[in-house]
Amino acid sequence: MPSRSSAWRWLVKKEWRELMSSRSWWVMLALIGPLVGVSFISAVRSYAEASGQGGTGAGLADALFPLDGVVAPTFSAYEIAASFLLPFVAIRAIAGDRTSGALKLELQRGMAPVAMVGAKALVLGAGWLLAGVPIVLAGILWAAMAAVFTLPK
Amino acid sequence: MGAHSVAEAIVRVDGLSKTYGRLHALDGVGFSIRAGEILGLIGPNGAGKTTLFECVAGLEAADRGKIFFGPVPTDGRHRSSKLFYVPDGIAPWPDQPVRWVLEYGLGFFGGRKGIYEQLVADLALAPLMRVPIRALSKGQRKRTLLALGLLAPQPILLIDEPFEGLDLRQSREAAATLRKHLAPDRTFFLSIHQIADAAKVCDRFVLLSGGRVVAEGTLDTLTAIARQRAGHDLQPDFEEVFLALA
Numbered sequence: 001m002p003s004r005s006s007a008w009r010w011l012v013k014k015e016w017r018e019l020m021s022s023r024s025w026w027v028m029l030a031l032i033g034p035l036v037g038v039s040f041i042s043a044v045r046s047y048a049e050a051s052g053q054g055g056t057g058a059g060l061a062d063a064l065f066p067l068d069g070v071v072a073p074t075f076s077a078y079e080i081a082a083s084f085l086l087p088f089v090a091i092r093a094i095a096g097d098r099t100s101g102a103l104k105l106e107l108q109r110g111m112a113p114v115a116m117v118g119a120k121a122l123v124l125g126a127g128w129l130l131a132g133v134p135i136v137l138a139g140i141l142w143a144a145m146a147a148v149f150t151l152p153k
Numbered sequence: 154m155g156a157h158s159v160a161e162a163i164v165r166v167d168g169l170s171k172t173y174g175r176l177h178a179l180d181g182v183g184f185s186i187r188a189g190e191i192l193g194l195i196g197p198n199g200a201g202k203t204t205l206f207e208c209v210a211g212l213e214a215a216d217r218g219k220i221f222f223g224p225v226p227t228d229g230r231h232r233s234s235k236l237f238y239v240p241d242g243i244a245p246w247p248d249q250p251v252r253w254v255l256e257y258g259l260g261f262f263g264g265r266k267g268i269y270e271q272l273v274a275d276l277a278l279a280p281l282m283r284v285p286i287r288a289l290s291k292g293q294r295k296r297t298l299l300a301l302g303l304l305a306p307q308p309i310l311l312i313d314e315p316f317e318g319l320d321l322r323q324s325r326e327a328a329a330t331l332r333k334h335l336a337p338d339r340t341f342f343l344s345i346h347q348i349a350d351a352a353k354v355c356d357r358f359v360l361l362s363g364g365r366v367v368a369e370g371t372l373d374t375l376t377a378i379a380r381q382r383a384g385h386d387l388q389p390d391f392e393e394v395f396l397a398l399a
Contacts, residue, residue: 010260014246021248101243104212105301109262110233 008115011106015093015123024092028085029131035077036134043073044145074138081131090124163188163340164209164236164309169218171204171364178204180364182218186309189337193355194344197399201364202344203241206311209342210238237262237305239298241313241344247287251278251297254286255304264304268334272300275330277323291318299327303334313344328354352391362399 019025097103106116162185171179178201186192194202207213209220211229219226222235246254255273258264273279276296286294295318302310315331316324331341331354345351351358358375360368368378372391379397380387387393 007261007263010257014249014257014261017249017253018246097245100245100247101240102245104238104240104243105245106261107212108210108233108237110230 004111004115007109007111008119011111011116011119012122015119016126018096019089019093019123019127022089022092022096024089025127028081028089031085032078032081032131033134035081036074036138039077040074040138040141044142046073071139071142074135078132078135082128086124086128089127093120093124161188162186163222165221166209167219167221169205169208169220170216171201171208171213172216177364179208179215179218182361182364182366184359184366184369186340186342187357188340189335190356191331191335191341191343191354193351193358194342194361195346195348195351195358195395196361198346200361200399202346202361203313204364205361206238206240206313206342206344210236210311212238233307235307236309236311237302237307238311239302239313239315241317243298244286244289244294248285250283250285251289252282254297255300258301258304262304263306265306269304272303272330272334275333276300276327292320292323295319296323296327299330303330308338309340309342311342311344314346315343316345316347316350324350325353348392348395360395360398368398 097106164186165183166185167183169179169182170177182201182205194205196202204213208215208218209232211232214229220232221227222232227235246257249257255269255278259266259269273282276299278296278300281289281293281297284293286297289297295315299312299315302312316327319327328350331343335341343351343355345355352372357371358369359366360375368375370378372394375391375398376387376394379394383397387397
């Protein structure tokens with residue numbers, strides 16, 4: 001039998017392949033993109049208006065910081081995804097092995113259950129970070145546009 | 154009998170019992186597995202064959218009874234180094250292609266790399282290597298699972314219904330492949346509900362009925378037991394023997 005670490009690396013590799021071929025994962029990605037995009041656009045518009053450039057009360061701009069005005073609303077879309085979409089991906093990742101019978105085979109490796117769950121959690125975490133790409137893109141866009149806003153003094 | 158001499162019992166199952174509510178799935182089951190043999194577990198539907206396999210493999214906890222490897226009783230977790238069980242009706246890692254599944258089997262379980270190419274040829278898997286498991290027919294999936302089982306490093310391989318879903322030619326080829334990979338340090342324990350298939354491939358049999366072992370031995374032994382119980386002569390036919398005993 002291979003060493004435990006070698007078997008665990010194979011398990012992580014398998015979990016990653018399974019995640020990349022999971023329909024629920026791609027559905028989540030497809031929904032996160034527009035969600036973050038719409039939140040970002042409306043946050044930027046609201047912030048632009050509130051900051052006085054759009055003709056509204058200029059005093060409000062002093063009370064608003066980009067973190068409140070743009071970043072937080074954009075991240076809130078990510079939070080919605082974490083609450084409603086990520087559980088589906090996680091549940092399918094765990095239940096899939098059981099329904100397909102893969103779990104019956106993998107359990108026979110004699111690996112500690114915590115190591116098996118750990119591999120899944122690691123891959124889900126990495127996948128979740130990857131799903132944060134729209135947030136990064138929003139940040140880059142924000143950085144590109146920030147100069148046109150009136151920042152609070 | 155097989156080409157290899159069979160002698161010592163490498164596994165002894167003693168008094169294995171398992172209940173699901175009021176149902177006695179296994180009731181004091183006892184038998185032995187000898188090194189280098191193909192042992193067939195036969196019995197009618199609902200006899201407890203799959204439950205027995207899952208208890209022996211350590212996937213189900215038995216209520217009572219012990220499983221000995223040599224003189225030592227072994228718990229479920231330590232059995233993983235001794236035996237590997239291939240369940241029936243599973244489609245593991247459905248999105249992955251056959252090649253990757255077999256390579257994963259080699260990497261994760263530490264399989265027998267030396268027989269990989271030979272097995273792919275023996276089980277006619279070459280045209281399927283890029284096909285995802287979910288797209289395979291029942292027979293193709295069974296052949297893939299047989300390969301996965303045969304690649305496993307453990308000396309004892311348990312396969313639930315190894316010929317299910319295979320046509321006549323494929324059944325013969327699968328039986329020949331099993332026989333080819335049989336060795337003094339490689340033992341097969343097969344659950345087969347098709348009596349004709351069991352008679353062709355197995356060296357000895359364990360006949361399970363109603364959760365109990367009603368007979369164990371070679372075809373000659375089983376025939377003698379059946380004659381004794383029936384109280385009259387029987388046709389020298391395995392199906393008749395099975396019906397008389399089960």
